[in-house]
Amino acid sequence: MNTEELVLLATSIAKEVGTEIYRLRTAGVQVSDTKSSLNDIVTEADKIAERMIVERITQARPDDAIYGEEGTRQSGTSGITWVIDPIDGTVNYLYDLAAYCVSIAACVEDETAFEDGRRAVAAAVYNPKTGELFYATEGAGAFLNDERIFVSKDTPLNQALVATGFGYTAERRLEQIKLLSGVIAEIRDIRRIGTAAYDLCLLAAGRIDAYFEKGIKPWDWAAGALIAREAGAVLLGKTATELPGETMFIAGNELLALNLQELLAV
């Protein structure tokens, strides 16, 4: 498998589609649908972006599978599944806040890495508002616009800036607030930036120290997880025996990740 080829495809599609959603944003946003709650929106741009990504991947690699946030479930025969989020941070996109991105990951089957049984080997996350292109291939490090990036190394828990996120249903949010109440007094501060894929990239670049969230989906973490891991992050699940995933996703330098796992074990 040529991961170099996969990352070139991921970065070129992420940039092309990111540029298009940015252009569409200047023409205004239309909410076209809602999902799990009234706050869980889908814009026309989400749908257009997913269609573009699927078209580009299918054209370049017709034997690969594709799994997308807006409903794409395309099967394949090559063993590669592209896990894609056309706009992560859709609410930021609606409000024109500078934290939304296109997230694209080429994954292989792996029952030992994440809860969904896949692991990214090449990935790209592009934020068209800031022009930041994050990417990684397995074993070759993580990059931001061609500069190697690394997670913050020695930050202790009480000085850690920690990102998290909330889901869209009231019930999920109340659970998440309970978890947060066990963490907030122990750390420097919390950031709720509004896009899990970008949170993981900011962690990779050392601009936040750790990240945790309950309830994120494979398309939220697939690309960002590889980028964070290649920058030195340790990714953990709820307990030592559980994999990171929807149940719990914790990322940071090893000590911070373990500290958070302990605080979140309720």
Ligand code: IPD
């Ligand atoms: C959401 C964002 C958010 C996270 C939610 C996700 P969307 O994705 O990543 O930061 O807290 O769990 O659902 O809806 O913007 O694609």
Ligand code: CA
């Ligand atoms: Ca998402």
